[in-house]
Each structure stands twice: as C-alpha cells, then as structure tokens.
Amino acid sequence: MPTADTIAPRAIVEAHGISKRFGDLEVLSDIDFRLDSSEVVCVIGPSGSGKSTLLRCLAFLEPYDNGSVYIDGQLLGYDQRGGMRVRAGERRIDEVRAPVGMVFQHFHLWPHRTALENVTEALRLVNGLSRRDAEAEGMAMLERVGLAERAGHFPESLSGGQKQRVAIARALAMKPRVMLFDEPTSALDPELVGEVLDVMKQLAADGMTMVIVTHEMGFAANVSNRVVFMDQGQVVESGPPSILFRQPRSARLKQFLNTWR
Numbered sequence: 116m117p118t119a120d121t122i123a124p125r126a127i128v129e130a131h132g133i134s135k136r137f138g139d140l141e142v143l144s145d146i147d148f149r150l151d152s153s154e155v156v157c158v159i160g161p162s163g164s165g166k167s168t169l170l171r172c173l174a175f176l177e178p179y180d181n182g183s184v185y186i187d188g189q190l191l192g193y194d195q196r197g198g199m200r201v202r203a204g205e206r207r208i209d210e211v212r213a214p215v216g217m218v219f220q221h222f223h224l225w226p227h228r229t230a231l232e233n234v235t236e237a238l239r240l241v242n243g244l245s246r247r248d249a250e251a252e253g254m255a256m257l258e259r260v261g262l263a264e265r266a267g268h269f270p271e272s273l274s275g276g277q278k279q280r281v282a283i284a285r286a287l288a289m290k291p292r293v294m295l296f297d298e299p300t301s302a303l304d305p306e307l308v309g310e311v312l313d314v315m316k317q318l319a320a321d322g323m324t325m326v327i328v329t330h331e332m333g334f335a336a337n338v339s340n341r342v343v344f345m346d347q348g349q350v351v352e353s354g355p356p357s358i359l360f361r362q363p364r365s366a367r368l369k370q371f372l373n374t375w376r
C-alpha cells in the first residue's frame with residue numbers, strides 16, 4: 116500500500132483512476148486528477164460530460180466504483196481498486212469531508228436561518244464551537260465576502276449574488292484545504308455574476324486551492340492556472356489557459372470552444 120508521502124508530497128487533491136457508473140451509463144472513465152497547493156483549476160465541458168459527478172466524487176458526496184481520492188495526503192472515504200475497498204479508518208463522514216469545501220449552483224442555504232446562522236451552523240454542530248466563538252468566526256467569514264452588514268438577513272431578502280457569497284463564507288468557515296465550485300454563477304442574473312467572481316478571484320489571490328466548474332471562459336482564462344476539458348466522462352485535454360484556449364488540439368475541444376465564442 117503506498118502511503119500518503121509516497122503518493123503526493125505536495126498535492127492537495129490527488130485522484131487516481133476514478134470511474135463511476137449510473138446503471139449502464141459510464142459517467143467517469145478512469146479520471147486522474149492532481150492539484151497542488153494554491154493551484155486554481157477550471158473544469159469546462161459540455162452538459163452531461165461528468166463535471167458535477169467528478170466534483171461530487173472529490174468531495175465524497177458520491178461514491179465511485181473505482182479509484183481513490185487523497186486530500187492533503189489523507190485518503191478520502193475509501194480506496195477502491197479491483198473491487199477491494201480500503202476504508203479511510205473509522206472517521207466520521209463529516210470529518211472525512213472536512214478538508215473539502217463545496218459551493219453549488221443553487222446555494223443550498225437554510226431559508227429559515229439568517230446569513231450569519233447559515234455560516235455558523237456547521238461551526239457549532241460539527242466543530243462544536245460555542246455560539247460566541249462561532250459568531251465571531253462567522254462574522255469574519257461574512258466580512259471576507261463583503262457581507263458583514265447583511266449578517267441578520269434571511270436568504271429571501273438577499274440577491275442571488277449575495278446568497279452565493281454567503282454559501283462561500285459558509286464553506287470557508289470550515290477552513291477547507293480545497294474549495295470546489297460547481298457552476299457557482301450559472302443560476303445568477305448576469306449583473307450579479309461579477310460580485311461572485313470577484314470573491315473567487317480574491318480567494319485565488321489569497322492562495323486558496325480551488326477547482327471551479329464554470330462556463331465563464333473569461334474568468335477561466337484570467338484566473339486559473341490550468342483548465343481541464345472534460346467530455347463524455349473523460350479528461351480530453353488539460354493545460355494552462357493560454358495554450359488550451361488558443362491552441363486546442365482535439366476536435367472536441369475546438370468544437371466546444373466555438374459554441375462559446
């Protein structure tokens with residue numbers, strides 16, 4: 116058995132041979148994925164290509180059929196090879212997932228809790244912080260996304276962009292080693308996209324390690340270190356945005372980029 120040290124001395128995310136089926140449909144085919152500290156990777160690709168499923172596997176929200184995921188050198192969930200499952204010890208599932216923060220297209224805020232309560236919920240229930248400590252931490256996170264003055268507001272009185280920033284603050288509060296974003300601006304009115312992208316840009320500048328599924332090609336070109344193009348459950352091409360966008364090699368990527376120009 117390789118140890119974390121031999122596999123990934125500096126990788127924050129290391130996935131080997133991830134495969135996943137839903138019934139007869141192979142959704143992920145033998146995906147290898149590595150992300151170093153402070154790297155920002157954008158994942159692009161057509162609808163149905165497996166982008167969300169890949170993120171969900173990286174966050175252990177979805178069991179995979181084969182392969183293994185290491186986050187910061189720690190086996191996440193289990194290592195599955197040739198039908199043999201090696202479990203990541205007897206840790207609780209929220210402990211296993213703790214190093215991975217996830218932000219979804221549709222925010223998933225609690226509607227009957229304020230912005231601050233949405234951020235402090237897991238700090239209190241999962242991390243066991245007192246109300247006072249959780250609120251101090253929660254306010255710091257809301258400040259980081261520019262929403263301190265909205266702390267007492269309920270989601271229904273926030274704009275989509277503000278809701279998504281609360282969701283980002285909530286994920287950040289858990290001090291993740293990596294943040295995964297699944298189309299974080301796709302549900303937003305166009306005029307609200309910028310404020311969310313600005314928060315993500317700032318996180319990148321602060322050195323956060325991030326994986327972002329997005330159709331915002333300008334953002335991918337300007338902010339990411341690497342772009343991964345997926346199609347039909349495979350990583351078809353991967354490289355720095357300057358190369359991937361300007362000199363796509365595969366017909367599939369060329370065709371995909373043409374639809375976005």
Ligand code: ADP
Pocket residue numbers: 137140142160161162163164165166167168169
């Ligand atoms: P993307 O995010 O790139 O649009 P997804 O990862 O959501 O792609 O989906 C990849 C494929 O897996 C699609 O064909 C989708 O219909 C299928 N799929 C996703 N989730 C499920 C599920 N829970 N059950 C069955 N099929 C699913």
Ligand code: MG
Pocket residue numbers: 166167168297
């Ligand atoms: Mg998706």
